[in-house]
Each structure stands twice: as C-alpha cells, then as structure tokens.
Amino acid sequence: MQYHPGSGTSRLTSELLRVQRELHGEGEFGVCCTCGNTDALVKTLELLTEPGDTVLVEAYTWPGFLSMLGPRRRRAVGVAIDERGALPRALDAALATLEQEEGPKQRLFYTIPTGHNPTGMTVDLERKKQLYDVCRRRGVVVLEDDPYYFLEFNDPSASFLSLDTDGRVVRLDSAAKIVAPGLRLGWASASPAFVEKYRLFSEGSTQFPSGLSQTALLHLLTDRDKWTAHLRHVVDDYRRRRDLLADALAAELDPALATFQLPASGMFFWLKQLVTPDAADLQDDFVDAGVAVVPGRCFRSTFGADKARDADTSVDPCPYLRLTFAFGQDHHIRTGVRRVAQVLKRRANA
Structure with missing residues (x-):
C-alpha cells in the first residue's frame, strides 16, 4: 500500500514480462503497468504524436479512441477493412497520400486486432504480416490495442508484437475483460525506450496503478494453475x-x-x-x-x-x-x- 514506480511493482512487472514472453516471443521489449487501456491510449498519443498529426485507424473502430483525438488536435483517417482486418493496400495508399500532403514523418496506426470492436473480426497472421510490412516500410508505429486477446475461442493468433523486429509496436493488454473493469489495470509492452518514457509520464500524472489492483492480478498470475x-x-x-x-x-x-x-x-x-x-x-x-x-x-x-x-x-x-x-x-x-x-x-x- 506504499508508493510504487510509475511502471508498477517490480513483482508484477516481472511476472507480466514472463507472461508476455511466453505468449509473444523473446523480442526486445519491456513491460510496464497501466491504469487501463483508455488511460494508456491517451498517454501513448501524447508521447508519440503532436497537435496537428494524423492517426490512421480502421474504417470502423472504437469511438472512445476517436473521442481522444479532437481535444488533442489530432485527426483520424480511416483505412478500409474486410472480414480479416484493415486492407494493406488501403493502408499503404492512405500513407502515400499523407506523405504527399504533409511530408514524411512518424505516424501511428491504431488497430484492435482481436475480437474487433465493433465488427468482431480477428486479424489473421498473414494479414498482420502484410500490415506490419507496410508500417515498417512507411515508418509507422503500430498501436496494438488488444483488450480481447484472452477471449479467443480457438487457438490464439500471433500478435503484432510477436512480429516486431525494430521496436515499432506498442501493445496494450487489459485486465478489464478477464478480471474486472473496475480494477483499472492493464499493461503495455513496447521497446525499452518507450516503456521508460511511459514510466516517467505516469509518475508526473497518474503516478502508478492502484496497489490493490496490482496485488489482485499478481495473486492470479503467480498461481499458474489458477x-x-x-x-x-x-x-x-x-x-x-x-x-x-x-x-x-x-x-x-x-x-x-x-x-x-x-x-x-x-x-x-x-x-x-x-x-x-x-x-x-x-x-x-x-x-x-x-x-x-x-x-x-x-x-x-x-x-x-x-x-x-x-x-x-x-x-x-x-x-x-x-x-x-x-x-x-x-x-x-x-x-x-x-x-x-x-x-x-x-x-x-x-
């Protein structure tokens, strides 16, 4: 019940890193706790974009994310989708247009790849590879908002994080859909440099997630059978x-x-x-x-x-x-x- 680092308690972050490596591979990423995905999305927008920037999103997406953009003077550009997710050619075309209009700059592609809200679609591995290749070629960061990841009814699909080779994926997981939304607890997985910036940002704003919430999740995670x-x-x-x-x-x-x-x-x-x-x-x-x-x-x-x-x-x-x-x-x-x-x-x- 004491103060903690902005990234969460060391015990929980160590346990979450173990879980993430089991699920998403041994890539060069770190993990920090968040106050839920909504707060993590706001902080990620502040860290990776500036007023006037354009964020690419799926043509249909969670309106909560869209509502974050206007007050921060960001705008959304929709990318056409089908039953497998965003269309790689449409993403590439949208980025090419933006480069012509605004010049080259780092951009953000926001995606909900599992149990998509609202369409329910899940992006398969081949489509993820195609989208990741576009983002890598165009210098785009993938913001992988995946609160429904643990609600797959068949074998879990590979994540964008598991494909990441150069630190361009910021992955957000949440306890909201699998434990309780009132915990306001999640975790971000990304390059160590981003995780450190996120920690510093948190310590100057929300400070750290609830200690009670962290204890509850740690209690579940440390008993593998449970x-x-x-x-x-x-x-x-x-x-x-x-x-x-x-x-x-x-x-x-x-x-x-x-x-x-x-x-x-x-x-x-x-x-x-x-x-x-x-x-x-x-x-x-x-x-x-x-x-x-x-x-x-x-x-x-x-x-x-x-x-x-x-x-x-x-x-x-x-x-x-x-x-x-x-x-x-x-x-x-x-x-x-x-x-x-x-x-x-x-x-x-x-």
Missing part, C-alpha cells in the same frame, strides 16, 4: 454466450432481414440489417421495443464529422448494428434478439 483455470472459465462462458446469441439470431431472423458472421473472439456481433439503408433510422424503434443496440455509423472513423452534418443527406448510410453478448442473463439475450427481430420485421412489412 490463472489457466480462470482464463478457461472466462473463455468458456463467453463462447457459450456467443453461441446462445448466434442460435437466437438464426432462429428469429430470416436471412432476408439480416446477416451476420460468427465471431471467433471477443464479445460483439456485427449484424447487417437489410430492411433500411441506414441502421440509425431504426434507433427510435429499438428504444421503443426496449432493446439496446448501437448503429454502425457510431463507430465510423468519420463519426465526429457525421454528427456535425447529420442534416446533410450526403452522409453515407451504414446498415450495420453492433450487438453484444457480454451483459445480462441468458433470457435477456434471447429476449433482446426477439425484440430486434420484431423491429426488423415491422419495418420490412411497413
């Missing part, structure tokens, strides 16, 4: 919930109303409804039906600009909805899907 059993329990429960939601969607929704792909990790379904060009048009109907879903446009890399011109019919429609199976009991999931189906059926028959 840690393994805990992760297995969490993954099994999320897999069961995923299958429950998938079965409910298949039972309630005709493919003429909506389509989806089964996510291989994480906690999200990316439902493409087919009854109206823009899922946002259905939001009032979902509220009236008593079900919470998020229209896909809220996750677009241009969302801030979209909000500023909502009255402009030039805003591209987005047919997608994000659903989650992370909350509620089983009957809540079934009831929620039933209500979604009822809204789509009513609109289709209107």
Whole structure:
C-alpha cells in the first residue's frame, strides 16, 4: 500500500514480462503497468504524436479512441477493412497520400486486432504480416490495442508484437475483460525506450496503478494453475454466450432481414440489417421495443464529422448494428434478439 514506480511493482512487472514472453516471443521489449487501456491510449498519443498529426485507424473502430483525438488536435483517417482486418493496400495508399500532403514523418496506426470492436473480426497472421510490412516500410508505429486477446475461442493468433523486429509496436493488454473493469489495470509492452518514457509520464500524472489492483492480478498470475483455470472459465462462458446469441439470431431472423458472421473472439456481433439503408433510422424503434443496440455509423472513423452534418443527406448510410453478448442473463439475450427481430420485421412489412 506504499508508493510504487510509475511502471508498477517490480513483482508484477516481472511476472507480466514472463507472461508476455511466453505468449509473444523473446523480442526486445519491456513491460510496464497501466491504469487501463483508455488511460494508456491517451498517454501513448501524447508521447508519440503532436497537435496537428494524423492517426490512421480502421474504417470502423472504437469511438472512445476517436473521442481522444479532437481535444488533442489530432485527426483520424480511416483505412478500409474486410472480414480479416484493415486492407494493406488501403493502408499503404492512405500513407502515400499523407506523405504527399504533409511530408514524411512518424505516424501511428491504431488497430484492435482481436475480437474487433465493433465488427468482431480477428486479424489473421498473414494479414498482420502484410500490415506490419507496410508500417515498417512507411515508418509507422503500430498501436496494438488488444483488450480481447484472452477471449479467443480457438487457438490464439500471433500478435503484432510477436512480429516486431525494430521496436515499432506498442501493445496494450487489459485486465478489464478477464478480471474486472473496475480494477483499472492493464499493461503495455513496447521497446525499452518507450516503456521508460511511459514510466516517467505516469509518475508526473497518474503516478502508478492502484496497489490493490496490482496485488489482485499478481495473486492470479503467480498461481499458474489458477490463472489457466480462470482464463478457461472466462473463455468458456463467453463462447457459450456467443453461441446462445448466434442460435437466437438464426432462429428469429430470416436471412432476408439480416446477416451476420460468427465471431471467433471477443464479445460483439456485427449484424447487417437489410430492411433500411441506414441502421440509425431504426434507433427510435429499438428504444421503443426496449432493446439496446448501437448503429454502425457510431463507430465510423468519420463519426465526429457525421454528427456535425447529420442534416446533410450526403452522409453515407451504414446498415450495420453492433450487438453484444457480454451483459445480462441468458433470457435477456434471447429476449433482446426477439425484440430486434420484431423491429426488423415491422419495418420490412411497413
């Protein structure tokens, strides 16, 4: 319960480094504790970018990250995606355009490679290699935000960190999805030089993560059997919930109303409804039906600009909805899907 270094207690950081080397290889990286991924993202932006800089993101991404950019005078440029992640050619083209417009400079590519929020996709190894090669050739730092890494339902995929050969990956892991979000605890893995800068930044701001939170995570990690059993329990429960939601969607929704792909990790379904060009048009109907879903446009890399011109019919429609199976009991999931189906059926028959 005493003061600690900004990087966390030595016992926990040593244990986390052991875990990271087992999972991501013996690369030249260090580890420091963070106050959760949100705080770590803010600090990374401050350390690696400047006002006026452009950050590359997936065309659909977590709006929490986008909300960090504007107040810090950074802007986002979206990179087209498919079911395997960002398209390497699209990333390369976006970087080439930026170099022409702004000249050569270090840039940041923000990605959520596992159980992507919102699409649920997981980037495979071959696509990661292609994206990493583009970033290496163009001098780009990969900001690998991976809070759903431990929620893979099959064999874990290799990380960007495991591919890193020259210290251009900053990887963020989190205890939020596998222990408790209220711990506000995560860990960053990156080059020793970045880890040291992050430590100094933390000591001048948040100081260090909660000692109680660090003790709780250390207690889990140091008992290898307990840690393994805990992760297995969490993954099994999320897999069961995923299958429950998938079965409910298949039972309630005709493919003429909506389509989806089964996510291989994480906690999200990316439902493409087919009854109206823009899922946002259905939001009032979902509220009236008593079900919470998020229209896909809220996750677009241009969302801030979209909000500023909502009255402009030039805003591209987005047919997608994000659903989650992370909350509620089983009957809540079934009831929620039933209500979604009822809204789509009513609109289709209107």
